[in-house]
Amino acid sequence: MTVPSSALEVRLASRPQGWPTEENFEVVEVPVPRPGDGQIVVRNLVMSVDPYMRGRMNDTKSYVPPFELGVALEGGAVGEVVISNAEGFEVGDTVLHGLGWREYGVLDAARAVKVDPDAAPLTAYLGALGMTGLTAYAGLLEVGEFREGDVVFVSGAAGAVGAVVGQIARLRGASKVIGSAGSAEKVAHLVDDLGFDAAFDYKDGPVREQLAAAAPDGIDLYFDNVGGEHLEAAIDLMNNDGRVVLCGAISQYNEQGRPTGVRNLALAIGKRLRLHGMIASDHIALRPRFLQEVGGWLASGELKHTETVVDGGVREAPRAFLDMMRGANRGKMLVRLS
Numbered sequence: 001m002t003v004p005s006s007a008l009e010v011r012l013a014s015r016p017q018g019w020p021t022e023e024n025f026e027v028v029e030v031p032v033p034r035p036g037d038g039q040i041v042v043r044n045l046v047m048s049v050d051p052y053m054r055g056r057m058n059d060t061k062s063y064v065p066p067f068e069l070g071v072a073l074e075g076g077a078v079g080e081v082v083i084s085n086a087e088g089f090e091v092g093d094t095v096l097h098g099l100g101w102r103e104y105g106v107l108d109a110a111r112a113v114k115v116d117p118d119a120a121p122l123t124a125y126l127g128a129l130g131m132t133g134l135t136a137y138a139g140l141l142e143v144g145e146f147r148e149g150d151v152v153f154v155s156g157a158a159g160a161v162g163a164v165v166g167q168i169a170r171l172r173g174a175s176k177v178i179g180s181a182g183s184a185e186k187v188a189h190l191v192d193d194l195g196f197d198a199a200f201d202y203k204d205g206p207v208r209e210q211l212a213a214a215a216p217d218g219i220d221l222y223f224d225n226v227g228g229e230h231l232e233a234a235i236d237l238m239n240n241d242g243r244v245v246l247c248g249a250i251s252q253y254n255e256q257g258r259p260t261g262v263r264n265l266a267l268a269i270g271k272r273l274r275l276h277g278m279i280a281s282d283h284i285a286l287r288p289r290f291l292q293e294v295g296g297w298l299a300s301g302e303l304k305h306t307e308t309v310v311d312g313g314v315r316e317a318p319r320a321f322l323d324m325m326r327g328a329n330r331g332k333m334l335v336r337l338s
Contacts, residue, residue, distance in 0.1 A: 001082045001083075001091055001092075003032060003041060003043075003082050003083060003104070004032060004104075005031060005032060006029050006030060006031050006032060007029070007030065007032050007102065007103035007104045008027055008028070008029055008030075008102065008103050008313075008314050008315065009027070009028055009030055009072040009101060009102035009103070009314070010025055010026070010027055010028075010072065010073055010101040010102065010314055010315075010317050010318060011025070011026050011027075011028055011069075011070055011071055011072050011073065012024065012025065012057060012067045012068070012069055012070070012071065012073055013025055013026040013069070013070070014069065015057055015058060015059060015069070016054075016057055016058075016254070018254050018255070019254045019325070020054065020057065020254070020321070020322060020325065021322070022318050022319065022322065024057070024318075025317075025318040027314065027315050027318075030072075032104045032106070033106045034083075034106075035083055035084075035085045035086075035106050036085065037085055037086075038085065038086050038108055038109055038110070039085050039086060039106060039107060039108055039109060040081050040083065040084045040085070040086050040089050040095070040106070040107065040109050040112060041081070041082050041083035041084075041104060041105070041106050042077075042079035042080065042081055042082065042095060042097060042099070042104065042105045042106075042107065042112070043079050043080050043082045043103070043104055043338065044077045044078070044079040044099075044100065044102065044103055044104065044105060044314075044337045044338070045077075045078055045079050045080060045094075045122060045336070045337055045338050046077065046078050046079075046122055046123055046126065046309075046334050046335065046336050046337060047075060047076065047077040047078075047100035047101060047126075047314075047317065047334065047335050047337060048075050048076040048077065048100060048126040048127075048130075048132075048332065048333070048334055048335075049075065049317060049320050049321040049324050049333050049334075049335065050075065050076075050132075050160070050324075050333075051159075051225075051248055051250050051253065051324070051325065052064075052248070053067075053073070053075060053321065054253045054254065054325060055253060063279055072099075072101055072102050073100070073101035074098055074099060074100065074101060075098065075100035075101055076096070076097075076098060076100055076126050076130060076131060077096075077097060077098070077099060077100035077101075077105070077126070077337075078094065078095070078096050078097075078115065078122045078123075078125050078126060079094070079095060079097070079105065080092065080093070080094055080095075081093040081094075081095060082104075084109075086108075086109030087109075088109065089109050089112070089114070093114055094114065094115050094116070094117045094122065095112040095113060095114055095115065096112065096113045096114075096115050096125050096126070096130065097111055097112040097113070098111060100317075101314065101317055102314065103313075103314055103337060103338075119295075120295070120298060120299075121305075123305075123307055123309065123332070123334055124298065124305050126332060126334060127160060127164075127305055127307055127331065127332035127334075128164055128294060128298055128303065128305040128332075129291060129294060129295060129298065131280050131281075132160045132161055132164065132332055133164050133290065133294050134280050134283065134284075134286065134287060134290050135161050135247065135278075135280040136161050136162075136164035136165040136168060136223075137164070137168060137286065137290045137293075137294060138278065138280060138282075138283035138286050138290070139161075139165065139223060139245045139247050139278050139280075140152075140165050140168055140169060140172075140221075140223060140245065141168070141172070142283060142286065143245050143276050143278045143283075144221050144223065144243050144244075144245040144276075145243055146169065146172060146174075146221060147220070148172065148173035148174075149173065149174070149175045150169070150174050150175065150220040150221045151174070151175055151176045151178070151215055151217065151218065151219045151220045151221070151239075152165075152166070152169040152174045152176070152177050152178070152219070152220070152221045152222075152223065153178045153179075153180075153211065153215065153219045153221070153222045153223070153234055154166045154169075154177070154178070154179045154180070154222075154223045154225070155179075155180045155202075155222075155223070155224055155225050155226040155230040155231075155234075156180070156181070156225030156226050156248065156250060157179025157180055157181055157190055157196065157199065157225075158179070158181040158182070158186035158187075158189060158190055158306075158330055158331070159225060159327075159329070159331070160307075160329075160331055160332040160333070161225060161247060161248070162179065162223070162225050163190075163194055163304075163306050163331050164294075164303070165223045166179050166190065166194060166195075166196050167194055167195065167297075167302075167303045167304065168294070168303070169221075170195050170196070170197075171297060171302060171303065176197045176198070176215070177195075177196050177197050177198075178196065178197065178198045178199065178200075178211070178214045178215055178219070179196045179198075179199040179200075180199065180200055180201075180202045180207065180210075180211075180226075180230065181199060181200075181201060181202070182201065182202060182203060182327045183201060183203075183327075184201055185330075186199075186201075186330060187199040187200060187201050189306075189330060193304060193306075194304060194306070198214040198215075199214075200213075200214060202229075202230070206229075206233075207229045207230050207233040208229075208232070208233035208236055208237070211233050211234070211237055212237055215237060217239075218237050218238065218239040218242075219234065219237055219238055219239065219242065220238075220239050220241075220242050220243070221242065221243045221244075221245070222234040222238065222242070222243070222244045222245070223245045223247060224244060224245060224246050224247060224248070224249070225247050225248040225249075225250060226248065226249065226250055226251045227246075227248070227249030227250070227251050227252050227259075228249070228251040228252060228259070228260070228262075229251070230251070231244070231246075231249075231262050232262045232263060232264055235262065235264050235265065235267050235268060235273065236264055236267065238267075238271055238273055239271070240271050240272055241271070241272050241273075241274075242271060242273050242274075243273070243274045243276070244273060244274065244275040244276070245276060245278055246275060246276060246277040246278065247278055250325075253325070254325070305331070305332075306330055306331025306332070307330075307331045307332040307333075307334055308324075308328070308329040308330055308331060308332070308333050308334070309334045309335075309336055310323075310333070310334070310335045310336065311336050312335075312336075313335075313336075313337055313338075314335070314337050316335055317335045320333055320334075320335045321333075
């Protein structure tokens with residue numbers, strides 16, 4: 001298989017101040033490195049853009065190192081092996097790995113996982129069958145300790161993680177699944193396509209009022225992708241011994257200065273609430289069980305994999321990322337590279 005001598009990659013040109021812009025990125029043509037022992041060269045076919053990447057654009061300490069200026073960004077991608085110097089990988093294998101934002105990636109084979117393109121669409125391995133799906137599965141079932149009969153509220157429910165959380169809760173026997181989203185179209189999608197029992201547009205009025213109307217008997221489990229007003233409203237309406245899964249806080253990612261804090265946290269004392277932050281990589285041991293259960297639901301059609309795919313190659317990745325941050329996507333936001 002012919003491999004070009006050079007290819008494109010997207011680098012972080014400058015650190016965003018508030019909302020990112022296309023000027024924070026640069027597309028550069030670079031040589032395609034030759035692989036060393038135990039390495040493979042992958043031609044990327046599709047890549048993911050995700051909210052957590054915004055945090056890595058800041059030069060701050062976190063659970064994962066920040067992106068470096070002038071260096072290619074990273075993120076989930078699925079591609080085809082075009083050169084292999086590693087046992088167990090052959091030219092033509094399809095792999096999932098973490099070197100997105102570029103046309104060709106060279107990586108240690110230990111950092112790649114073979115996937116079956118005949119078992120599911122390639123895009124699903126970045127969404128419902130990838131880290132997105134594992135985040136939803138582990139967050140709801142292990143961190144959130146979901147119980148059959150729970151009333152579950154999911155914020156950012158039309159996004160990649162939220163859409164899977166709500167469907168798993170429904171399939172596992174929630175008494176009611178409620179979602180919030182940012183448009184009437186997304187609200188209809190949650191109810192009509194994904195089987196949520198109720199949903200509301202958070203732009204239509206105070207979140208607390210709309211959530212109270214949707215959950216007159218309170219909520220037992222809140223999966224938080226948004227933070228801010230959503231988290232405060234959920235705490236207000238949580239039942240005793242309720243659980244909050246802190247997965248994301250996209251409402252605050254682009255704020256400059258210190259965000260406004262949750263004002264009613266004292267309620268967690270009397271209600272005996274549990275608020276638990278989560279990182280998907282802490283739950284890799286669940287992956288076999290997750291793939292079996294979620295893979296079965298996907299194959300049967302009981303769980304729908306929603307996605308927004310941007311064509312046009314790696315040059316479109318910055319625009320896709322910015323659109324995702326503004327909520328233009330429904331489900332997983334992906335970029336098709338080839």
